Amino acid sequence: MLFTKNDFGEGFKWGVSTAAHQVEGAHNIDGKGLSIWDTFAEKKNKIFNNDNANTACDFYTHYADDIALIYKLNIPNYRFSISWSRILPHGVGAINHKGIDFYNRVIDFCLELGIEPWITLYHWDLPHDLQQKGGWTNREVIHWFSYFVDCCLKNFGDRVKHWMVLNEPMVFTGAGYFLGVHAPGKKGLSSFLAAAHHAALCQAEGGRMIRSLRHDCKVGTTFSYSHIEPYRADNEKDIRAAVKADALLNRLFIEPLLGLGYPTKDVKIIERIERFMYPHDEQKLAFDMDFIGLQNYTRELIAHAPLIPFVHAKIIKASKRNVPHTLMDWEIHPPSIYHALKRYNNYKGIKEIIVTENGAAFPDVHEEGKVNDFERVKYLQDHIAQVLKAKQEGVKVNGYFVWTLMDNFEWAEGYFPRFGLVYVDFTTQQRVVKNSGRWYSQFLKNTVTASMEVWEKNGSKMI
Numbered sequence: 001m002l003f004t005k006n007d008f009g010e011g012f013k014w015g016v017s018t019a020a021h022q023v024e025g026a027h028n029i030d031g032k033g034l035s036i037w038d039t040f041a042e043k044k045n046k047i048f049n050n051d052n053a054n055t056a057c058d059f060y061t062h063y064a065d066d067i068a069l070i071y072k073l074n075i076p077n078y079r080f081s082i083s084w085s086r087i088l089p090h091g092v093g094a095i096n097h098k099g100i101d102f103y104n105r106v107i108d109f110c111l112e113l114g115i116e117p118w119i120t121l122y123h124w125d126l127p128h129d130l131q132q133k134g135g136w137t138n139r140e141v142i143h144w145f146s147y148f149v150d151c152c153l154k155n156f157g158d159r160v161k162h163w164m165v166l167n168e169p170m171v172f173t174g175a176g177y178f179l180g181v182h183a184p185g186k187k188g189l190s191s192f193l194a195a196a197h198h199a200a201l202c203q204a205e206g207g208r209m210i211r212s213l214r215h216d217c218k219v220g221t222t223f224s225y226s227h228i229e230p231y232r233a234d235n236e237k238d239i240r241a242a243v244k245a246d247a248l249l250n251r252l253f254i255e256p257l258l259g260l261g262y263p264t265k266d267v268k269i270i271e272r273i274e275r276f277m278y279p280h281d282e283q284k285l286a287f288d289m290d291f292i293g294l295q296n297y298t299r300e301l302i303a304h305a306p307l308i309p310f311v312h313a314k315i316i317k318a319s320k321r322n323v324p325h326t327l328m329d330w331e332i333h334p335p336s337i338y339h340a341l342k343r344y345n346n347y348k349g350i351k352e353i354i355v356t357e358n359g360a361a362f363p364d365v366h367e368e369g370k371v372n373d374f375e376r377v378k379y380l381q382d383h384i385a386q387v388l389k390a391k392q393e394g395v396k397v398n399g400y401f402v403w404t405l406m407d408n409f410e411w412a413e414g415y416f417p418r419f420g421l422v423y424v425d426f427t428t429q430q431r432v433v434k435n436s437g438r439w440y441s442q443f444l445k446n447t448v449t450a451s452m453e454v455w456e457k458n459g460s461k462m463i
Helices: 036-040 059-072 097-112 141-156 169-177 189-213 236-251 268-276 335-345 374-392 435-444 452-457
Strands: 013-017 077-081 116-122 162-167 218-224 227-230 291-295 299-304 313-316 353-357 397-403 422-425 430-433
Touching: 013 116, 013 353, 059 097, 059 430, 077 397, 097 116, 097 141, 116 141, 141 189, 162 169, 162 189, 169 189, 169 218, 169 236, 189 218, 189 268, 218 353, 227 236, 227 335, 236 299, 236 313, 291 335, 299 335, 335 353, 335 374, 374 397, 374 435, 430 435
Parallel strands: 013 077, 013 397, 077 116, 116 162, 162 218, 218 291, 227 299, 291 353, 353 397
Antiparallel strands: 299 313, 422 430
């Protein structure tokens, strides 16, 4: 499919995304408090290779060069998050003005270069002091989070016009409070359901707060979405397992936000979330967002698994199915993003969809000042083509952000998977624009088509 940026229309928003904990470093300087990921990484064998994000990409020091690089790559929108413990070291209470000053510098420099800042309020780095009080399992988190939102809006809301409340609540509650593979490393159904309900309340309350504090801002929130299909399309048990997995992974947070309640009909175990609900909570879960951020990387095939508790379903990994996959063992399946967009578009309450993350990790090699990541170029081209297909069919999608600007700390996987458009040497902090970054730059400049053949012959030599 041949297309250019112009095919998406003039108002379509193109960008790139990062997250504070994954790039900033400076984990304990200038008054920053500890986050749950700082303390989680101190435990042995929790992070691949026992890596940590103490330095990461040192964006805290190099932010001006990195933002200037965004400008040079012709990227007009930059999505990043605020480190809660950098501006509120204890989660609530005294404000760390050095942290506020840092984000003011980041925002002001973006605007000076004509780059629109998009801020994610919570991208997984809860202050450690709040986790000591139960973190997301403690209903008080609604008040703690409201204090954080108020601080951010009052300090940055005069210049930042696009806000996202939470990043992928299903991931940080499921991986962090049920499976224990992400910070804070808690396990169990009760912890998960409590954390999930409180996060769902916070995503709506955060939206209400932003709109009340700044009438000139657009507010949204982001969800992970993997297109789900049964492993055996003609097997009734696999079909039922896929329905359960879809309800849990893709519907648990979006539907209460839209006033539809939790999807208990398809996953009975979710009914136990009622233990954590107060009177009128069902109404408090709903909020009319200006946009929804959709984050898609792959599709998942689900098989019936009687030994898996609660859902009796399991993901059949891409490597087991011998299909093309990334370093994360995620199947490369571009139609997944098309199906995700179509599914969200079918919800009546969604006004606008922004793809706030899409990207891939491959075994990038830095040789002679270059990183020839043609697999990533093709991945981006094929997925952007699917976004265009959805848009041409009337889907309300109006933006696409690549994950991510540069290689960074990828949570439990450490520094092994590289997702960036820019290669980072974590020893020297040298940045090298990959072939994918060059392609995206030229695409946004509207000087190349989204054609791998054209790019290989001509585009890769253009900058």
